[in-house]
Amino acid sequence: MWRAWLIWGVAVAAYILAVTNRTSLAAVGVDAAHRFDADASTLSMFAVLQLAVYGFMQLPVGMLLDRLGTRPIIVTGMVLMAVGQLVMALSPNVGIAIGARMLIGAGDAAVFPSVLRVVATWFPAQRGSLMVQLTGIVGLTGQLLAIAPLATLVHATGWSIAFGSLAGLCILFAILLLAVVRNHPPTMAADLSVNTDTGAIQVVTSAVDTRIGLKATWSHPGTRLAFWSHFTTPFAGTAFIMLWGIPFLTAGEGLTSAQAALVTTVYVVVGMLLGPVMGALSGRMPNHRSRMLVLPTVAFQMLAWLAVIAWPTPAPLWLLFVLAVAMGTGGPASMIAFDHARTHNPSHRLSTATGITNTGGFIAGLVAIFLIGAALDLQGAGTPDTYSLEAFRLAFLTQVPLWLIGAFFIVFERKRTRIRMGLDEPRTKRRPRA
Numbered sequence: 001m002w003r004a005w006l007i008w009g010v011a012v013a014a015y016i017l018a019v020t021n022r023t024s025l026a027a028v029g030v031d032a033a034h035r036f037d038a039d040a041s042t043l044s045m046f047a048v049l050q051l052a053v054y055g056f057m058q059l060p061v062g063m064l065l066d067r068l069g070t071r072p073i074i075v076t077g078m079v080l081m082a083v084g085q086l087v088m089a090l091s092p093n094v095g096i097a098i099g100a101r102m103l104i105g106a107g108d109a110a111v112f113p114s115v116l117r118v119v120a121t122w123f124p125a126q127r128g129s130l131m132v133q134l135t136g137i138v139g140l141t142g143q144l145l146a147i148a149p150l151a152t153l154v155h156a157t158g159w160s161i162a163f164g165s166l167a168g169l170c171i172l173f174a175i176l177l178l179a180v181v182r183n184h185p186p187t188m189a190a191d192l193s194v195n196t197d198t199g200a201i202q203v204v205t206s207a208v209d210t211r212i213g214l215k216a217t218w219s220h221p222g223t224r225l226a227f228w229s230h231f232t233t234p235f236a237g238t239a240f241i242m243l244w245g246i247p248f249l250t251a252g253e254g255l256t257s258a259q260a261a262l263v264t265t266v267y268v269v270v271g272m273l274l275g276p277v278m279g280a281l282s283g284r285m286p287n288h289r290s291r292m293l294v295l296p297t298v299a300f301q302m303l304a305w306l307a308v309i310a311w312p313t314p315a316p317l318w319l320l321f322v323l324a325v326a327m328g329t330g331g332p333a334s335m336i337a338f339d340h341a342r343t344h345n346p347s348h349r350l351s352t353a354t355g356i357t358n359t360g361g362f363i364a365g366l367v368a369i370f371l372i373g374a375a376l377d378l379q380g381a382g383t384p385d386t387y388s389l390e391a392f393r394l395a396f397l398t399q400v401p402l403w404l405i406g407a408f409f410i411v412f413e414r415k416r417t418r419i420r421m422g423l424d425e426p427r428t429k430r431r432p433r434a
Contacts, residue, residue, distance in 0.1 A: 003185075004122040008131070010180045011070075011115045012138050014078060014173050018111040019142025020150070021081045021104050021166060022050070026143070027151035027246050027261065028159075030384045035159055036094040040382035044373030045098055047243045048366040050105035055362035057109035058355050066205055069183030069191060070117045075174050077110030082170035089163035107170075112139070120204045121184045121191045136335075137275050143241060143268045148261040151246075217352045221416035222344025226353065228413060229294050230337035231360035232406025236301050236399055237267060237327040238365035244372050248396070251387035253314050263317075263324050270328025278332035282339050287423060289336050290414045295407060297333035301326045302403045309393045334361055344417065364402055371398035 025032055025046060033043050065073050084103030091097040112135075119131040154162040184191045191204040217223050240248075241264060249260035282289050304326035308315045315323075337360070341353040372395045376382045381391035418424040 007122055007181050008115075008118055008135075010176055011074060011118045012135055014074060014177055015111050015115050015135065015139045016142040016145070017169060017173055018077070018081065018108045019139050020145045021085060021142075021170070022054075022108050023143050023146040023242055024085075024104075024150055024163070024166065025101075025243060026241050026264070027147045027257075028154050029243050029247050030251065031154055031159065032097075033384050036091075036097055038094050038383075040373035040376035041370070042094055042373075044243065044369045046101045047239075047369045049098055050101040050108075051238075051242075051362050051366040051369075053102045053105035054109045055359050057106050058113070058358055061110050061113050062355070065113060065117055070114045070121070071178070071181045071183050073110050074114035074181060075177050077107040077114065078170050078174035078177060080104070080107030080110070082107075082167045082174065085163050085167035085170060089160045089167060117191065117204060118181070121188075133276055133279055137272050140268055140272045140331075144265060147246075147264050147268075148258075151257065151261070213349055213352050214356075217345060217349045217356060220344050221413045221420055222340055223353050223356055225290065225410065225413040225417050226337040226340035226344070226357040227360040228406050228409040229290065229340060229360075230334050230357050231364045232298050232403060232410060233294060233301075233337075234330040234334040234361045235364035235368045235402060236305065237271075237330045238361070239368040239372060239399070240264075240327055241267060242365070243369055244392075244395075247384070247387060248392045249320070251384060252389040252392035253320065254389075255317075255320075259317065263320050266321055266324040267328045270325050271331040274329055274332040275335070278329075279335065282336045286339070286343065287418075287421075289339065290410055294333055294336055294410060297329045298403055298407050298410075301330060302400065305396060305399065309396060314389060337361075340417075364406070368399055368402060372396060 029043060032038065032046065033040075036042075061073065081104050084100045084107060087100035087103065088097055091100055115135055116132060119127075119135065123131055150162065150166075153165065157165075239245075245264055245267075246257075246260050249255045249263055250257060255263070278293065281293060285292055304323045308319055308323050311319065337357050338354060341357045345353040373382070375395035375398050376387070376391055379391045379394060380386060381388050415424065419426050
């Protein structure tokens with residue numbers, strides 16, 4: 001069993017590094033704007049295209065994992081991120097830098113599914129849920145490393161040395177993963193999940209359905225409920241932590257770098273602490289997840305943002321902490337979407353439903369990041385020298401339509417799902433008057 005924990009430990013450490021790479025512009029967005037002479041719309045494309053590549057690669061990564069196993073895929077992911085960060089360190093212009101972020105997105109896409117496969121093949125099946133939750137919680141520490149430590153390194157040593165160091169660290173981890181990780185235990189001939197209580201053995205697959213399977217999966221209202229739940233809950237935090245949070249807090253709200261780092265740290269820590277709590281509550285109220293957990297989370301985030309935006313002066317620090325807590329609930333609430341996907345789809349379509357669900361949050365995240373940048377540019381406040389609190393406030397208002405659209409479809413698809421499950425009666429059409 002010690003070998004399973006060793007392999008998982010190395011793999012999850014690689015996932016921490018992947019999250020650090022993913023959010024490595026979080027605290028140095030202003031530096032990036034100065035280095036590449038980028039306006040807000042251009043700066044937003046760093047994150048938009050990175051997320052787009054990450055989402056697009058999910059299905060191909062699943063297919064390659066089935067064919068090749070964990071070891072070559074996770075190593076390839078680390079190498080791609082290393083190349084991306086090295087190009088980022090040396091890039092002479094914004095076009096090459098955006099290409100570097102796309103490489104990072106492609107490499108990042110390979111890591112988390114690989115770690116989940118390690119869990120499925122090296123640990124007893126009945127421990128799967130706990131290990132997946134633990135993997136997600138530990139991985140969030142990568143966001144903490146991307147906030148203050150990376151910014152400090154950039155300012156102390158320079159852009160090229162800091163991002164070059166990340167590239168070197170990725171190469172070291174690629175070597176470590178190659179040396180330690182194995183696709184399955186030596187006693188097994190294939191990637192299998194074993195229930196040690198019952199002795200049941202199941203082949204670990206994440207098979208991707210054909211177009212017929214995709215159509216059948218999307219046709220179930222439970223899948224659409226999962227998609228809109230994942231669309232609506234995490235995007236505000238994604239936009240904040242990946243790009244616009246630190247510029248808003250420092251150039252807009254006037255916080256020091258240390259205070260801004262503390263606010264973003266609260267956001268990350270809240271997500272780590274609430275993950276198990278939200279998971280337990282979701283398991284206890286399977287028929288009321290949307291009404292009791294998802295929709296209140298959406299309302300909390302929107303109200304917190306509106307309060308910060310409407311504050312007549314720069315928001316007090318306590319209100320910014322409330323905002324961080326509100327956004328921190330989004331990640332744990334978004335995981336409820338995968339409970340919907342798992343509940344309402346047969347096992348042979350589960351990976352398809354999971355892929356559809358996962359795209360929801362990435363679509364909303366990249367749209368939010370782009371809209372905020374575009375709104376800053378339209379106000380003539382698209383560069384660090386022209387950032388202002390008023391411009392940021394109007395820019396962040398572009399999130400409101402995404403919340404409203406998402407909440408509407410959550411309510412709509414929840415009703416249809418409950419009718420499909422037999423929990424609610426279908427609406428009867430009114431008879432025309434004689």
